[in-house]
Amino acid sequence: MKRVKSIWLVLGLLALTGCKSINLSALTPPLKDTSPVSAMVEKRETLTATGYAVVSVQNHRNPAQQRLLAIRASKLDAFRSLTEQVYGQQMDANSTVADMVVTNDTFRTKVEGVIYGARLVSITPVGEDTYETTLSLDREVVQDLRMLYLGQVAVRGR
Numbered sequence: 001m002k003r004v005k006s007i008w009l010v011l012g013l014l015a016l017t018g019c020k021s022i023n024l025s026a027l028t029p030p031l032k033d034t035s036p037v038s039a040m041v042e043k044r045e046t047l048t049a050t051g052y053a054v055v056s057v058q059n060h061r062n063p064a065q066q067r068l069l070a071i072r073a074s075k076l077d078a079f080r081s082l083t084e085q086v087y088g089q090q091m092d093a094n095s096t097v098a099d100m101v102v103t104n105d106t107f108r109t110k111v112e113g114v115i116y117g118a119r120l121v122s123i124t125p126v127g128e129d130t131y132e133t134t135l136s137l138d139r140e141v142v143q144d145l146r147m148l149y150l151g152q153v154a155v156r157g158r
Contacts, residue, residue: 047085047137048121051077055129067131071123074133079115082137086145087113113149117141 053073058066089111096104118141121134 045139047082047139047142048134049078049081049085049137050132050134051075051079051081052126052133053077053131055131070131071133074123074131075120075135078133078135079118080111082115082118082135083111083113086115086137086142087111087149114145116145 051074053070055063055066055070058069058073060066060069089109091110092108094104094106095102115137118135118137121136122132124132124134126132
């Protein structure tokens with residue numbers, strides 16, 4: 001009887017020594033984000049955006065102040081363009097058709113988001129009456145912004 005117990009004990013120990021723990025997470029590749037925005041971000045190291053503003057339409061009588069306002073407006077236009085690239089653009093459209101002819105066609109767009117870490121590349125006068133501002137945003141910052149946005153959407157959805 002002792003001999004049988006000893007044999008079972010030895011066989012059990014041999015069976016256990018052959019076991020090895022395997023890290024299953026190392027075997028499965030991480031899930032890849034296949035959204036259009038991440039695909040776009042993977043292709044480029046930085047996003048760039050350019051904004052424009054006309055000097056003469058700025059609401060001020062002083063020409064120097066008009067130039068400053070145009071510079072500010074062109075910078076805001078560039079930020080809007082960056083926001084569109086990071087978050088996309090929401091669009092609402094309505095069409096009215098009567099007698100198989102379009103009688104009314106309206107489009108409304110909305111851009112919403114937070115941009116931080118943008119780098120001012122240039123502010124350049126274009127011609128005599130326009131300013132152009134170019135901004136850039138690193139890929140890592142874009143990923144951070146997207147994660148921040150997705151977190152806010154998740155909180156709002158609760």
